[in-house]
Amino acid sequence: MRARTRIALGAAGALAAAGILAGCGDAGSSGTEAPAAGATGAGCAPVAGDQLVVLEDDQALQNTDNIVPAVNAEAAQPEVIAALDKVSAALDTEQLIDLNRAVDVDRKTPAVAAEEFAASTGLTDGIAAGPGGELVVGAANFSESQILGELYRIVLTAAGYQVTVQQIGNRELYEPALESGEIQVVPEYAATLADFLNNKVSGENAPAISSSDLDETMTGLRRVGEQVGLTFGTPSAAQNQNAFAVTSEFAEEYGVRTLSDLAEKCSGAATILGGPPECPQRPKCQQGLVEVYDFRAGEFSSLDAGGPQTKTALTTGAISVGLVFSSDGELAAG
CATH class of the missing domain: 3.40.190.120 (Osmoprotection protein (prox); domain 2)
Incomplete structure (x- = not known):
């Protein structure tokens, strides 16, 4: 780890x-x-x-490890960001616990848990259609990330995109794929990613830029993200x-x-x-x-x-x- x-x-x-x-x-x-x-x-x-x-x-x-959609800058159309922000707005930590329980305890698949949540919350209501095209949502190989990836799939599909969810190991594997455009969207954690990217940009011994203040963490995250071609939606109230x-x-x-x-x-x-x-x-x-x-x-x-x-x-x-x-x-x- x-x-x-x-x-x-x-x-x-x-x-x-x-x-x-x-x-x-x-x-x-x-x-x-x-x-x-x-x-x-x-x-x-x-x-x-x-x-x-x-x-x-x-x-x-x-620190503030709020869930936040990370997006390849070239794919960050306004409709994409707006759709992803619907997931952020719908989730808090208690709901995330419930989703994880549905998969890890009740043994539902991430796709089923996500579909049930979307239906019960009206997640796709009012989503504006974008220009369309193919998008790949990356997910790490643990259930929470896969659930979030499926929620992103649901809202982006509602916005008119052809979406697949691809499981791609750990951050060291999927972050370069996100930068290169091999995948376009990944559910991320604000504080952890901020420090990961800061160390990548500024060196392994760079001081941490994450904090217990979400605004400070997001300011640092957006700054280092811009340097590697990534942009971010609105962070969710849900934290892990x-x-x-x-x-x-x-x-x-x-x-x-x-x-x-x-x-x-x-x-x-x-x-x-x-x-x-x-x-x-x-x-x-x-x-x-x-x-x-x-x-x-x-x-x-x-x-x-x-x-x-x-x-x-x-x-x-x-x-x-x-x-x-x-x-x-x-x-x-x-």
């Missing part, structure tokens, strides 16, 4: 296999002592439960970013709804944080929880990146809090 701004995975660990989304940043090394060392206080012991809920990131630790989950039973027992609550009530010896092995040294994972929230777990459990190990450890009461992706289909419905 190419390290950028995120580390966690979506449902069933699909994003890790794709190698597409971000890491938690570049700080630290595997030999760094976990910042939880020296935690004081009683903490909050794990509480088993069947349902996972995300704690609100109320001090904006994570690092998040920290607990069981609903844990949230009720300890009265926590936000990461600030977690830091205030649960810093201490009994609290077990779970995540991938690199989490203790990453600024969007345990290191960030210490620096931004002053949250200090008593113990760190090395698991996977938001996949089945972490989610099972939460539901069975092996860990108190774990790193997940905010649009995971196994999270509680809104």
